[in-house]
Amino acid sequence: QVQLKETGPGLVQPTQTLSITCTVSGFSLTSYYMQWVRQTPGKGLEWMGFIRSGGSTEYNSEFKSRLSISRDTSKNQVFLKMNSLKTEDTGVYYCARDRYNSFDYWGQGVMVTVSS
Amino acid sequence: DIQMTQSPASLSASLGETVTIECRASEDIYNGLAWYQQKPGKSPQLLIYNANSLHTGVPSRFSGSGSGTQYSLKINSLQSEDVASYFCQQYYNYWTFGGGTKLELK
Numbered sequence: 370q371v372q373l374k375e376t377g378p379g380l381v382q383p384t385q386t387l388s389i390t391c392t393v394s395g396f397s398l399t400s401y402y403m404q405w406v407r408q409t410p411g412k413g414l415e416w417m418g419f420i421r422s423g424g425s426t427e428y429n430s431e432f433k434s435r436l437s438i439s440r441d442t443s444k445n446q447v448f449l450k451m452n453s454l455k456t457e458d459t460g461v462y463y464c465a466r467d468r469y470n471s472f473d474y475w476g477q478g479v480m481v482t483v484s485s
Numbered sequence: 486d487i488q489m490t491q492s493p494a495s496l497s498a499s500l501g502e503t504v505t506i507e508c509r510a511s512e513d514i515y516n517g518l519a520w521y522q523q524k525p526g527k528s529p530q531l532l533i534y535n536a537n538s539l540h541t542g543v544p545s546r547f548s549g550s551g552s553g554t555q556y557s558l559k560i561n562s563l564q565s566e567d568v569a570s571y572f573c574q575q576y577y578n579y580w581t582f583g584g585g586t587k588l589e590l591k
Contacts, residue, residue, distance in 0.1 A: 404580075414529070414572055416580035429579070463528055470576035471519040473540065475528035 371395035373464055373476035380482050381454050389479055391447040391464030398422070398440055402467035403447045405438060408478070409460030419467060420447060454483045487511050487575050491583030497591045504560040506586045508573035513553050517577030520549055520558045523585075524569045532571075533558065565590065 377389035391403070405417040418428035420438045428436050437450045447464055459482050465472035488511040498504050508518065516536040521529035531540045533549035536556055546561040560567055568590055573583040 413584055414574075414582035416582070427579075465528075468531075469534070470517065470580075471531055471534035471540075471574070472521075472529070473531050475530070478528050 371466065371474045373466065373474055375462060375464055375476045375479040377462065377479045377481065379480060380484065382485050383454060383456060383483055385454055386450060386452040387454055387458070387462075387481060389449045389462055389464075389481075391449070391476055393445050393447070393464075393466070396466065398442045398445060398447065403438075403440070404465045404467050404472055405447075405449050406463045406465055406472070406475075407458075407460050408463070409457065411457055417449070456483050459483045487514060487578050487581050489573055489575055489581050489583040491573055491586055493586060494584065495587045495589070497589050498563050499591045500563055500565065502563045504563055504567075504588065506558045506571050506573075506588075508551075508556045508558075508583050510554045510556070510575055510577075514575045514577035516552060517575055518549070518551070518556050519574045519576065520547075521572045521574065522567075522569045523572065529572060560588075563590075 372394045375391050381387050402419050402421050404419045408414050418438050420426045426438045435452045440447045461478040461480050463478045464476045466474040490509045492507050518536045520533040523529040532543050532547050537549045548559045571586045575581050
């Protein structure tokens, strides 16, 4: 069955870099786009960016300068890296599978707190 | 960027009642709209895609309709397990979510 699971640090200091891994099973990353979405108290659900089945990426302009998405297909993993973190980046970060532009499977999410 | 305005922000309804949640886009999104349900502490779950297509396994009491800039999610015969927050999402031009509707039991 399809499963997605995010892993990452619970606490990150301001100005530091956030790294989250999404490990998937039950499908191939070379067949689906993968999305990153976050949910913050201030802005609710926000689309962050995605990686295509072919490996190219696109980002929300709100994050473009500090966000990077990559993957390792041999390990069935997708990675999110975001630098220059601020307290407003506190929230839950999700990876999701893209099925013709709607998101049909989501990970459980990882809570990230940005604080010194 | 396309903005999504969802209403109401919160809603209280009785078991068995029919509930409707609205979503308005800032421009025509040509049925590029999905609805998600999110229960507390859980991730969002896809209910409806392409404005009116029911996702696999979703009960038939959920339905979506609309066109252009105006869309709605209807829940017939409200069940206790439907207590959740609901979000619309446009995917005509990248992706944007509505602010959500929190549905509670009266």
